[in-house]
Amino acid sequence: MxxxxxxxxxxxxxxxxxxxxxxxxxxxxxxxxxxxxxxxxxxxxxxxxxxxxxxxxxxxxxxxxxxxxxxxxxxxxxxxxxxxxxxxxxxxxxxxxxxxxxxxxxxADSTATFPDFNVENYLSAGVLTHEIQAPLEFVLDNFSEIEHTPSTHTYFGYSSEDISKVQTTVKTKDNSVCVNNKGIQRYLPPIVQKLFFNVHSGDWFFDNWETFFSPIYSVYDQFWLDTVTEKPRKLRLKLILFFIPISETQTRIMMFVFASRVVNKLIFQLLGKPIVRFFINHELILDKAILENIIDKDIPLNQMQLGRFDGILAENRKRINRIYRNDSSRVNV
Ligand code: FES
Ligand SMILES: [Fe+2]
CATH class of the missing domain: 2.102.10.10 (Rieske [2Fe-2S] iron-sulphur domain)
Structure with missing residues (x-):
């Protein structure tokens, strides 16, 4: 295609x-x-x-x-x-x-099916869009691993002390890949814990996603459990992130943000939505900044020294070339 x-x-x-x-x-x-x-x-x-x-x-x-x-x-x-x-x-x-x-x-002549996503029982917090000076593959790489979260992000993800203990599993299917991560939520200042509907520092943080390739997008399911009671926190996020090539060197990301019904619809519109959007957008800006500072955006994977979180990158590349670009001869694998 x-x-x-x-x-x-x-x-x-x-x-x-x-x-x-x-x-x-x-x-x-x-x-x-x-x-x-x-x-x-x-x-x-x-x-x-x-x-x-x-x-x-x-x-x-x-x-x-x-x-x-x-x-x-x-x-x-x-x-x-x-x-x-x-x-x-x-x-x-x-x-x-x-x-x-x-x-x-x-x-107009395409038979591609619309990428429908199921967001029943979630409240919409709208769309966040950013244009990033980096090729599609590099942008998808960033959003396909959580190893960068301690150093790149402020509130999102795991701490550098705990990152080696994060459990990561990868499941590949013909036309998609799934990644599940479980680890300890990094420190959150008390005010942020309150604003984030009582997610606590030290909770179990699950960040699970599936990536599809026609078009390219990932559906993230993010939730937290109290480590003592194993009960889920009220907040659960569903983030649907589209990776859209503008050119060979520039990528637009569009994230559809959904949150569980932490409060009623009206209060969510007035308070919940701006809070959720603010924090997610803050972290997306950090992703953009880090990506734009990669010096070599042509380097193939076999010339990178990859770690335990990076196996997914090759799986993504294979499907980008086969399903999205319809070009298995592309060498950037
Ligand atoms: S009508 Fe002449 S260029 Fe468009
Ligand atoms: Fe990130």
Whole structure:
């Protein structure tokens, strides 16, 4: 499957108003526009006439108009040239949907299935988006191991004293990989414990995830147990993190954040959501900063000195090449 045939989340729905927007995805520029009827169009951001960016144009009715000579595009890819009406050109288009507050696209001729995730009984804390100056593989590497949590993160994960004792298991399937981690929650200042709905320093912290490859995303299940009673804490997080290549050297991450019903819906909207978002976003910014400082972002795995948490990296690479890139000859394994 070619990259643009997978469903990719691109921007939050409320970002697209009357004005068309250009987004970069898999090395291509794509224009998104909302028609008067509310339909979302997505086309390559290039006028088939003489190459003008369609995103510099405007929407009229159900069409986007190229600002150069006024050619008009429907979201299905039909083009009308006012100056040469008999021409009837056609361009490739994308299928679009709005789901979970985000616009998703895939090539119109693709049969890829939508990456549905089950978040029943969870409350949504919205989406967090970051653009990272690092290739897709390196970004996925970072979110596929917890060894970096003591040194990279502030509150999330395990301490450097306990990291060697964290139990990690990996299970591979044809089209996905699962990783389970169990260890001791690192120190959390008392105020953070309170804000995090009584998760305690020293709790058992479970960080389990499954990664899928069409498109590439990981579903994290994070929860805590009191080490004495073995009872779960109230807070449980479900984080769905999409890894979206913008180009060969840049990756966008979009994280859909869900939390267990720690409080009622209204209080969650007013208090829980901003708290959960603040802490998760803080940790994502640290991931971005560390990734952008890797000096050699071309190095293959066989030239790295890998540790006990890194076996998953090769499993991910194999599936990225086979399922996502459809290119088993790629050497970066
Ligand atoms: S370049 Fe778009 S109409 Fe001419
Ligand atoms: Fe991290």
């Amino acid at each position: 070619k990259l643009l045939q997978h469903w990719h989340p691109v921007i939050e729905s409320n970002t697209l108003k009357k004005k068309p927007i250009s987004v970069n995805l898999c090395g291509k520029e794509i224009v998104l526009f909302r028609t008067s009827g509310g339909e979302i169009g997505a086309l390559y951001n290039r006028c088939c006439h003489r190459g003008m960016r369609l995103s510099c144009g405007w929407v009229e009715g159900e069409e986007i108009v190229c600002p150069y000579h006024g050619w008009r595009y429907k979201s299905c890819g039909k083009v009308f040239s006012p100056g040469t009406p008999k021409l009837n050109p056609r361009v490739s288009s994308f299928t679009t949907v709005e789901r979970h507050g985000v616009i998703w696209i895939k090539s």
